[in-house]
Structure formats: C-alpha cells, structure tokens
Amino acid sequence: MKISxxxxxxxxxxxxxxxxxxxxxxxxxxxxxMLGLWAILGMPAVTSFDTIISVLGYSIGHQGIYGGIFGIxxxxxxxxxxxxxxxxxxxxxxxxxxxxDIAYGTxxxxxxxxAGIGQYFNESLGWIISAFYQWLPYGIVLGVLYERLK
Amino acid sequence: xxxxxxxGLVAGFFSGIxxxxxKNSGLFELFSTASYPPIINIQTIAKIEITWGIVWxxxxxxxxxxxxxxxxxxxxxxxxxxxxxxxxxxxLRFATVAAAYxxxxxxxxxxxxxxxxxxxxxGFLIGYLYKK
Numbered sequence: 001m002k003i004s005x006x007x008x009x010x011x012x013x014x015x016x017x018x019x020x021x022x023x024x025x026x027x028x029x030x031x032x033x034m035l036g037l038w039a040i041l042g043m044p045a046v047t048s049f050d051t052i053i054s055v056l057g058y059s060i061g062h063q064g065i066y067g068g069i070f071g072i073x074x075x076x077x078x079x080x081x082x083x084x085x086x087x088x089x090x091x092x093x094x095x096x097x098x099x100x101d102i103a104y105g106t107x108x109x110x111x112x113x114x115a116g117i118g119q120y121f122n123e124s125l126g127w128i129i130s131a132f133y134q135w136l137p138y139g140i141v142l143g144v145l146y147e148r149l150k
Numbered sequence: 151x152x153x154x155x156x157x158g159l160v161a162g163f164f165s166g167i168x169x170x171x172x173k174n175s176g177l178f179e180l181f182s183t184a185s186y187p188p189i190i191n192i193q194t195i196a197k198i199e200i201t202w203g204i205v206w207x208x209x210x211x212x213x214x215x216x217x218x219x220x221x222x223x224x225x226x227x228x229x230x231x232x233x234x235x236x237x238x239x240x241x242l243r244f245a246t247v248a249a250a251y252x253x254x255x256x257x258x259x260x261x262x263x264x265x266x267x268x269x270x271x272x273g274f275l276i277g278y279l280y281k282k
Binding site: 058059061062065066069070072074076078079080095097098099100103104106107111115117 | 202209213217219220238246
C-alpha cells in the first residue's frame with residue numbers, strides 16, 4: 001500500500017506508531033513491575049489484569065491521537081531531521097520523548113531540588129524512563145512506516 | 151546557534167515569569183474550580199518556573215534555529231507558530247495525560263495558562279528577537 005500525500009502518510013504512520021508505542025509502553029511497564037524495578041521508585045505496580053487493561057487502553061488512546069498529530073509534524077520537518085530512513089524516525093522519536101516526558105521529569109526534578117520533597121525525585125525518574133519506553137518504539141515504527149508507505 | 155541559545159534563554163526567562171504570574175495570580179482559578187496546587191511557597195515556585203523556563207527555553211531556542219527554514223510564515227508569526235507547535239507537544243499532551251488520570255479540573259487551566267506563557271510569550275519573544 002502506498003500513500004502519495006505526505007501529510008496523510010505522516011498522520012497514518014504516526015497513528016499506527018502511536019498505537020504500537022502504547023502497547024510497548026504497557027509491556028515495558030508490566031515487565032518492570034513484575035521485576036520490582038518500579039517499586040524501587042515507589043510507583044504503583046502494573047501487574048493485575050485490571051491495571052494492565054487500564055494502562056493499555058489509556059496508552060493506546062492518547063498515544064494514537066498524539067502519535068497522529070506528531071506524525072503530521074514529522075512530515076513538516078522531515079527534510080531537516082538528521083539521518084536517513086528509519087534513523088530519522090528514531091531521532092524524531094527521541095526529540096519528542098525529550099520534549100514531553102523528559103520535560104515533565106525535569107519540572108518534578110526541580111521541585112525535588114528546590115523544595116526537597118523526595119517523592120518528586122522518584123516520579124521524575126519514572127517520567128524520564130517512560131520517555132524511552134514509549135517514544136523509542138514510536139520513532140522506530142514511524143520511521144519504517146513513513147518510508148514503506150512512500 | 152550561539153545567538154539562538156542566548157535568545158532562547160531570554161525568552162525562556164520571561165516565559166517562566168509569565169507562567170508564575172498566570173498560575174499564581176488567580177487567573178488559573180478563573181478557568182476552573184480547582185486552585186493551583188499549593189504544595190510549596192511562592193518563592194520556591196518562582197525558582198522552579200524560572201529555572202525550567204531558562205533550561206527548556208534554551209533547548210526550544212536551539213530547535214527554533216535548527217528548524218527555522220521549515221517553520222511557516224515570517225518574523226513574529228513564525229515564532230508564534232513555533233510556540234503553538236511546542237505547546238501542543240509539551241503542555242497540551244501533558245494536560246491530556248493529567249485529564250486521563252482524573253485531574254481534569256487541573257488540566258484545563260493548566261493547558262490555558264501554559265498557552266499564555268509558552269505559545270504567546272515565548273513564541274512572540276523568540277519570533278521578534280531571532281532573525282537569521
């Protein structure tokens with residue numbers, strides 16, 4: 001299947017990449033919880049069927065919608081993003097990860113630095129780790145799909 | 151790039167100040183029945199807002215310079231469009247995440263107040279100050 005309009009191609013690639021990114025995030029989050037890594041940060045575990053379904057539904061929903069929007073932005077800046085083919089997608093995914101989850105993590109880290117509330121340090125680490133869980137798979141899938149649908 | 155870093159720092163500083171004013175002057179409460187979370191005192195909030203504004207202002211400034219030719223329009227309008235794109239990526243998504251977790255009374259005023267501080271203030275300043 002080929003999509004000639006690059007804007008539509010960016011949207012659909014981003015939408016699918018977002019859904020896969022949401023699934024990957026849930027998978028990593030569940031694995032983390034099972035290994036007890038998330039408990040070190042004092043964050044709620046995702047191990048029961050109910051919590052997994054809840055995280056999956058929410059992740060797929062919001063990642064899909066924003067994945068599509070970010071896919072349109074990807075098309076707009078495509079030529080300027082460094083790398084070739086899939087590399088472009090990975091770089092873009094990491095930029096989005098930095099601008100979203102790492103930016104929130106930084107805000108929480110600053111609360112910890114200035115106010116000394118320990119809970120925020122753990123939460124900030126959680127956000128920063130989450131950035132790689134969802135946006136790296138997103139970037140890879142976006143890069144592959146955008147090239148394949150050309 | 152050096153110029154973009156400096157201008158990003160300046161725009162980020164003012165964006166942090168506007169964010170502090172909007173969120174703590176009662177304007178935040180205009181948009182919702184929820185008040186801005188009073189977890190810490192105003193001096194600490196000021197430090198957090200301004201430091202975040204400066205650090206990310208520099209990063210946004212670098213991105214602005216890097217993608218300059220690909221952002222539509224010219225001058226101030228270019229800056230406002232860039233501010234809008236950054237606001238959607240950074241804060242609108244965060245507000246959606248917060249709303250999904252049940253903090254919808256916080257999400258709406260947060261999205262609107264950050265629109266003023268990032269999209270309008272930062273976007274206007276970087277567009278006005280940065281010329282290639």
